[in-house]
Amino acid sequence: MEKFVTVICTGYIRIMLISVFAIPVNAQVTDSVKIITLDEVVVSSSYKKTNNLNSAQHIDVVDETFLREYFTGNLTQTLEYIPGVHSMDIGSGFSKPMIRGMGFNRISVTENGIKQEGQQWGADHGLEMDAFGVGRVSIRKGPASLLYGSDAMGGTIEITQIPSPSENRFFGESALLGKSVNGTLGGSLMLGLKKNAWYMKLRFSEQYFSDYRVPTDTVVYLTQRLPIEGGRLKNTAGFERDLSWYSDYRKGPYYTSFAVSNAYQKVGFFTGAHGIPDASRLKNDENSRNIELPYSTVNHLKITSRQQYAWDKFFGYWDIGFQNNLREEWSRFHTHYGTQEPPAYNADKELEFSLNTFSSSVKMKTFRFERWEHTAGWDLQYQQNHIAGYSFLLPEYNRFTTGLLWLSTYRPNQKFSVSGGIRYDYGRLDISAFRDVYLENYLIEQGYDSNMIESYQWRSYSVDRKFGDFSGSLGIVWNPDNIHLVKVNIGRSFRLPGANELASNGVHHGTFRHEQGDASLDSEQGWQLDASYIYEHKGIHLTVTPFGSWFNNYIYLKPTGEWSILPHAGQIYRYTGAKVIFAGAEVEFDIDFFRCFNYRLAGEYVYNLNLDENIPLPFSPPASIRNTLTWKYKYVRAHTEWQNIASQNRVSRNEDVTPGANLWNIGATVNIPVGGIDVEITLSAQNLLDTKYYNHLSFYRKVEIPEPGRNFQLLIIVPFKSKIK
């Protein structure tokens, strides 16, 4: 550590510091590229450790090697190997991340410093990101509103670029992926150039997958037992195409980057879980690769850029971004109300959401040469949501948020630091009303009175709300020696209620519940206390991260006991705030032995309770443990893993208990040098025993669709590079 600091203080390094971007001068922000440059100088300090020394919150870092060895073609499913992170799946292809039991809008995913904005509130689609193109991931479990504002309440997943090579070169990589469980065929090609001040990368990826295999022959939908023919889940095939460009330029104290990416996904919905159960729709169509109605498509376009300049004692940067998330659901035209005719154009387009997001973030930071370091920041975000389609789910809205933040760290000596910060956010949400005239006609036909019609015909109310929220954190990092690291942090965070939580009113097409918003809901607010202890000595590594949090207005769908008069709906579920606690811990232990072996144990547990009702919250991840034994020798690395998932008996109302499971996974990676190129081949198998089990967090769980069966996977990566002048 002392060596590390000494090096920093030399003039040479200082010049380097200025010339690279993203300098870890404050105790909260993880900035990757800069730290890497330091790594090249100070070999003893790992990226992960450096990151953890600089933040009072525990940060899990997933590097490129790990991402490759546990590659699934799906980033979220790979991150499940990190204790505390779960994936909420829709079929075999797409997943949404969850951290310590919080998902949807309660966590943030950022890439190149800009928060990814899709339709996070929805359970039936995934994270729109190219898994092949992800270089490095940092995971922050716990409140991060201080850094990212609303939504980063439960944690963040930060995706950053791998630093550019130091010497001029032309480089690239081609990757091939094959999976047996759903017939995945995927590939990716990347070409890059580093020339003096310029660095650029172009990547193109595609993945095709078929209906996935499940170890079952029946599913239960709306109390009816339906057959699964041919062992495959009909119409769960999908397709993904991603294109991305990244470039940066640095000269002296100036640095700039520019990135454009487009991710397109199309995935079929299991026919038996959409609309009304009917065995005739599940007949084997002898084609496992076709995508028929109903299906969904998502296109995510993202443009981000950074401008950075370093002065003598401080530096500043400005990130701007534009994103368009276009999500569509296609399903054969259907209606509950006879007077609605199919639209003349795109008759089967059920829903369309087009969300535009403009983001701006300015940060000024002092360099870390003295005992104090400070950061000031100003964030801005503006969103517009447009809708189309013959059905209705979410209203149109405009959302504006802005926040000012200040962070300081005091470091009296090299073993101890205190850091704290405060942030204030202003938010405004303007939601448009939506009246369903077909529903109105139906209610008139059925002879309901005018009061009843008035309360049901509005699928969304006009709501214009302003919010103001404080967030903050205070924490310590204590590093008595190179072996122990102790951190304690307390943070306050918040989340603005979403348009669905404030204004919705009607039957949700996926859950068949009458869901009703409450226009008077306040922001969700919470406090979280978390601690971490890291022990690192002689091949033994231990990380323990306990946490406890309290929310005074946690918004959830509460069954009201009032019957809805709408066809196909039971009681009304209303978005309601409750006092809620979360508590739990993650443990990670690994030990090197007999030179070539490593044993890793990673476990996690989350407990939550709705204090108002004294029942658990829905979608609580079950406890789980992974035992992994790795053998490494020269060019070969092999692992075997036993994963134990506990049963989840703590369920919310109208949620089913999910039994536990034991799973075996194996994998091996070989690096074969061929003519100066290091070809990497990874062969792995998941769910080796073809165990039938359920994911409590899966969208398909309620239909009793088990998780995919045994899967064999092959990943071949061929990198290449050549020096240029």
Add this chain to the structure above:
Amino acid sequence: MKLYLVCLMAISFVIFSSCDRDNDSDTTKPVINLIEPEEGATLKIGDEHGIHFELELSDNMILKSYKADIHPNFDGHGHSAPLKSTSSETVDFHFNKSWDVPGQKNVNIHHHEIVIPANATPGNYHLMIYCTDAAGNESYLARNIILSTEGGEEHEH
């Protein structure tokens, strides 16, 4: 310093463990046993006696209410709009009514309150029964029924 840290760690563990009290709140759904009409039953249009409806409900705590919902399922492929001819003299049959059964754990229901009017469109329909308990736990079941002018084997009671 060390003591301070130990204390903080201890506090977080206390929070962690103190939460682990028993969950004594009711999350058990009521049980619906619909005896009549049966799956695939044919019901007579215009029968003034009403549908013979027989239902058993039970709950681990206290029942609250149940609801019957009948709506058309004409094409057998979900809820597509029926191709209606404007000259048609029949109307699609929709039924939506709830009954309270408060304060009971088990209840046997038998009534003829669901009357299918003579002008109802014959065809395939869905019958859905929903039941809630006092805590808000809900269960439901779906059945396919057929409305016909020829009439089913409706018994007299």
